[in-house]
Amino acid sequence: MSTVRKSAARSNRMIISDKYRPTYGDDLPTLKKTLSCSLSGTSDVVGAYERALAEWFGASEAIAVSSGGAALSVALFAVGVQAGDDVLLTPSCPLCTAYPVIAAGANPVFVDTRVHGFGADPNAVRAAITARTKAIIDIPMWGYPTEVDELHTLARANGIKLVLDLAHSHGTTLHGRSLSHYGDLSCFSTHERKPLATGEGGFILTDNAGLAQRCRDYSRFGNLNGKDFGLNYKLAALPAALGHSRLSALAPQIEKRRQNVQYFMSKLENHKVREKKIISGGVPNYYFLNLELLFEKNGAFIDYLDESGIPSDIKRYGCKALYEFPVFEKYRRSCPNAEGLLASMTTIPVHPDITNEELDYMADHINAYHGA
Numbered sequence: 572m573s574t575v576r577k578s579a580a581r582s583n584r585m586i587i588s589d590k591y592r593p594t595y596g597d598d599l600p601t602l603k604k605t606l607s608c609s610l611s612g613t614s615d616v617v618g619a620y621e622r623a624l625a626e627w628f629g630a631s632e633a634i635a636v637s638s639g640g641a642a643l644s645v646a647l648f649a650v651g652v653q654a655g656d657d658v659l660l661t662p663s664c665p666l667c668t669a670y671p672v673i674a675a676g677a678n679p680v681f682v683d684t685r686v687h688g689f690g691a692d693p694n695a696v697r698a699a700i701t702a703r704t705k706a707i708i709d710i711p712m713w714g715y716p717t718e719v720d721e722l723h724t725l726a727r728a729n730g731i732k733l734v735l736d737l738a739h740s741h742g743t744t745l746h747g748r749s750l751s752h753y754g755d756l757s758c759f760s761t762h763e764r765k766p767l768a769t770g771e772g773g774f775i776l777t778d779n780a781g782l783a784q785r786c787r788d789y790s791r792f793g794n795l796n797g798k799d800f801g802l803n804y805k806l807a808a809l810p811a812a813l814g815h816s817r818l819s820a821l822a823p824q825i826e827k828r829r830q831n832v833q834y835f836m837s838k839l840e841n842h843k844v845r846e847k848k849i850i851s852g853g854v855p856n857y858y859f860l861n862l863e864l865l866f867e868k869n870g871a872f873i874d875y876l877d878e879s880g881i882p883s884d885i886k887r888y889g890c891k892a893l894y895e896f897p898v899f900e901k902y903r904r905s906c907p908n909a910e911g912l913l914a915s916m917t918t919i920p921v922h923p924d925i926t927n928e929e930l931d932y933m934a935d936h937i938n939a940y941h942g943a
């Protein structure tokens with residue numbers, strides 16, 4: 572075993588891909604069949620996909636939409652967010668979670684995360700709630716579960732709605748249930764980088780029939796009845812068929828990610844690098860493995876990995892608290908935990924295309940780092 576590892580470290584520089592590419596051959600029969608059906612967003616093909624999604628995730632209803640961003644916009648409308656309302660969210664999420672809040676004419680109010688993870692801190696939430704607060708969005712990052720059960724209780728007690736941005740958290744669970752179980756509305760993306768990939772696409776899950784109807788009506792142009800307002804956020808039939816076809820591969824895909832993490836962690840020997848804490852009762856889907864870094868200069872370590880062909884989402888997206896970006900500067904609030912989390916971590920690709928040789932290569936390079 573150790574000779575294999577040493578030769579991997581000595582061998583030529585690898586470039587590790589952070590993008591999983593499902594083999595499209597498996598999808599061809601479904602796609603071909605779909606071409607003879609209605610291809611619009613009101614096609615039966617989309618209805619069948621929605622029922623399959625609801626079943627897979629254990630939700631009462633699924634509403635397919637054109638993107639993860641669309642899912643957030645539809646959800647904010649459905650829970651009654653209007654111009655001038657406040658929407659609470661953590662600043663450690665990507666820009667694309669916060670833009671729909673701005674698009675709704677609402678105010679993003681940044682609340683800090685917990686010390687150990689990306690879930691919203693209940694004390695920060697309580698302190699930020701005012702008469703204007705309509706909703707809170709919680710964003711479990713890179714597929715690591717957050718304390719959405721506590722947020723559910725807190726939101727209910729304060730008469731506000733809990734929207735979950737689960738854009739890449741397909742299959743992440745808390746106490747044995749999909750995280751989506753705990754949200755009033757849960758938003759997913761099926762962009763091609765996500766665990767369930769249809770190119771572009773998204774969906775919303777809920778157990779609330781009234782909210783489901785509001786999502787459906789709004790995203791279908793208010794069903795064009797001339798009384799209800801809406802916009803066109805429908806998902807077309809072809810990506811719906813692709814999603815339906817790939818749903819059966821989602822569970823084995825997540826299992827392979829877990830195996831990759833287990834293998835990688837068994838090789839990791841650098842005592843300044845460890846896996847980020849997983850909350851009690853939670854199981855990540857391992858969209859990306861999150862490593863907590865204890866170096867003095869974590870940025871230098873991430874640069875070293877990048878130069879070794881090992882990509883980091885932190886570097887790729889320039890992750891920082893959203894109020895550090897010009898567009899959100901005027902919404903700045905102090906969130907030291909979120910800043911600390913983003914400054915002391917990196918991500919490692921563990922998707923099903925990653926080989927043991929690549930996992931060895933990444934572990935060897937991390938183990939060989941002796942910087943401060």
Ligand SMILES: *Cc1c(COP(=O)(O)O)cnc(C)c1O
Nearest residue numbers: 638639640667668738739760762
């Ligand atoms: C990808 C992503 C989105 C946006 O999804 P799209 O389908 O690209 O619109 C929103 N939030 C998070 C957390 C994401 O990862």
